[in-house]
Amino acid sequence: MSSGLAGEVPTAGVVTATPRPARPRVDQGVDHRLLASIDARRQAFVDRVLARPGVVVLLGGIDSGKTTLARLLLSVALAHGHEPVLVDLDLGQSTVGPPTTVGLRHLRSSEDLADPFVPDELYFVGSTSPRAHLLPLLAGTARLLQEARRRATLIVVDTSGLVAGTVGQVLKFHKLELARPRHVAGLQRGAELEPLLGVARRFTSAEVTALPVHPAVVATGAQQRAEHRRERLARYFSAPLHRYQVCPLGFMPPLPRGLDHSLLQGLLVGVNDRSGSCLGVGVLEHGVDALRLVTPASGAPSGLRLGSTRVDVDWRATGTDLRTLFRGG
Numbered sequence: 175m176s177s178g179l180a181g182e183v184p185t186a187g188v189v190t191a192t193p194r195p196a197r198p199r200v201d202q203g204v205d206h207r208l209l210a211s212i213d214a215r216r217q218a219f220v221d222r223v224l225a226r227p228g229v230v231v232l233l234g235g236i237d238s239g240k241t242t243l244a245r246l247l248l249s250v251a252l253a254h255g256h257e258p259v260l261v262d263l264d265l266g267q268s269t270v271g272p273p274t275t276v277g278l279r280h281l282r283s284s285e286d287l288a289d290p291f292v293p294d295e296l297y298f299v300g301s302t303s304p305r306a307h308l309l310p311l312l313a314g315t316a317r318l319l320q321e322a323r324r325r326a327t328l329i330v331v332d333t334s335g336l337v338a339g340t341v342g343q344v345l346k347f348h349k350l351e352l353a354r355p356r357h358v359a360g361l362q363r364g365a366e367l368e369p370l371l372g373v374a375r376r377f378t379s380a381e382v383t384a385l386p387v388h389p390a391v392v393a394t395g396a397q398q399r400a401e402h403r404r405e406r407l408a409r410y411f412s413a414p415l416h417r418y419q420v421c422p423l424g425f426m427p428p429l430p431r432g433l434d435h436s437l438l439q440g441l442l443v444g445v446n447d448r449s450g451s452c453l454g455v456g457v458l459e460h461g462v463d464a465l466r467l468v469t470p471a472s473g474a475p476s477g478l479r480l481g482s483t484r485v486d487v488d489w490r491a492t493g494t495d496l497r498t499l500f501r502g503g
């Protein structure tokens with residue numbers, strides 16, 4: 175087997191659109207902190223992906239090292255001359271775009287990988303947690319994967335930490351259905367992911383690799399994760415903002431007749447154009463005269479998708495149930 179991290183050019187089954195450098199060195203263009211995260215099993219996994227590039231799905235619980243492994247893989251791929259795509263399906267601890275969205279970033283250099291926040295494609299799901307938003311999450315997953323396939327051969331899909339229980343398993347199964355991956359890696363403590371990896375083995379033709387969570391992984395607390403979401407939302411809305419007066423007929427789902435619009439204050443919305451593309455995320459403001467949309471998204475908004483996330487003036491997000499809201503509470 176060729177050894178991508180050991181600096182040899184992979185040969186078997188390689189399909190790339192771009193010529194690759196003759197002999198990339200092990201550390202060339204790969205961040206030293208990422209290099210420190212490699213062990214023999216991760217190295218072998220990265221080698222297998224580089225030998226057969228395709229869609230790679232990374233699975234694991236919270237703080238299992240999915241995003242770090244995604245970055246390692248993408249970094250080595252870039253050093254080998256690929257221009258890979260990162261599909262970020264984590265709604266809360268997102269890498270591409272703000273929380274409440276899934277996003278796609280086409281990486282052309284290690285600088286792109288150092289800060290992949292600005293998306294090439296975005297899809298508004300409306301919540302920082304997948305549990306009650308499986309439909310928009312899977313619709314967004316399908317849309318991003320279609321765009322990813324148009325752009326690149328090597329596609330790395332980073333996912334949320336919801337893997338446990340029936341909901342986690344059903345969600346991940348449907349993500350695998352859409353991704354039709356060539357490689358699946360499951361990062362696990364003990365054998366916690368075996369049921370899900372069994373599903374991947376039985377229902378997909380992917381090469382499935384179980385990896386133990388790295389001992390150097392540092393667990394984040396709920397507070398730290400909430401702060402990460404707040405920072406990301408604050409960063410997203412720090413770009414120049416546009417303000418629009420909102421037509422109450424422009425929402426999906428449609429607003430119930432007679433709804434008190436002050437209940438919409440602070441709700442995040444997806445800003446769509448008529449082609450169905452998500453132009454970005456906005457926040458609703460209820461002023462004395464009218465309902466307004468505040469958004470950094472440029473382009474002509476045609477419709478607004480309501481989610482179930484409200485932000486305060488410091489960009490702290492809390493969940494809210496649309497059905498309760500529509501009943502007037």
Ligand SMILES: Nc1ncnc2c1ncn2[C@@H]1O[C@H](COP(=O)(O)OP(=O)(O)O)[C@@H](O)[C@H]1O
Nearest residue numbers: 211235236237238239240241242388390391392
């Ligand atoms: N292989 C590794 N070696 C050292 N530290 C790691 C490794 N994988 C993850 N970490 C650290 O553990 C924490 C959680 O990792 P992360 O990749 O964000 O997990 P996840 O995406 O699964 O939530 C981060 O601080 C990261 O730097």
Ligand SMILES: [Mg+2]
Nearest residue numbers: 240241264267
């Ligand atoms: Mg992550």
